[in-house]
Amino acid sequence: MVELELNRDVVGIVIDKMRQFQAKEEVTFPEDPMSPTEDWAMQTLADHADDPVLLELSSTVESLEPDQQTLLVALMWVGRGDYGVDEWDEAVAEARAHWNGRTAEYLIGTPLAADYLSAGLEQFDA
Numbered sequence: 001m002v003e004l005e006l007n008r009d010v011v012g013i014v015i016d017k018m019r020q021f022q023a024k025e026e027v028t029f030p031e032d033p034m035s036p037t038e039d040w041a042m043q044t045l046a047d048h049a050d051d052p053v054l055l056e057l058s059s060t061v062e063s064l065e066p067d068q069q070t071l072l073v074a075l076m077w078v079g080r081g082d083y084g085v086d087e088w089d090e091a092v093a094e095a096r097a098h099w100n101g102r103t104a105e106y107l108i109g110t111p112l113a114a115d116y117l118s119a120g121l122e123q124f125d126a
Contacts, residue, residue, distance in 0.1 A: 072107065
């Protein structure tokens with residue numbers, strides 16, 4: 001059994017704040033970004049830069065050590081179905097290889113990220 005070395009309370013806070021932010025009517029994600037290089041996630045964040053829920057969410061994720069941020073991303077990928085729990089080490093290695101200090105932006109800019117994180121936790125509990 002793989003052990004999740006990530007504070008579940010922090011994951012719960014991230015999920016809760018992400019749901020609060022993404023549930024707001026004015027927050028939208030394009031179904032099909034105009035180009036692969038267009039940074040629509042950054043634009044979404046810029047449009048809501050003064051939102052207190054977004055600020056708290058960003059602060060929570062950014063306060064995590066890089067290793068914890070990579071675990072959070074890997075957990076989202078497991079919940080999204082990109083990896084299974086049995087592929088946890090591979091998911092973590094991939095997240096670590098792509099870590100760039102913009103984890104908060106990546107997670108917040110991912111539609112359904114809260115659901116994916118929740119599903120990832122459920123898979124570890126199964």
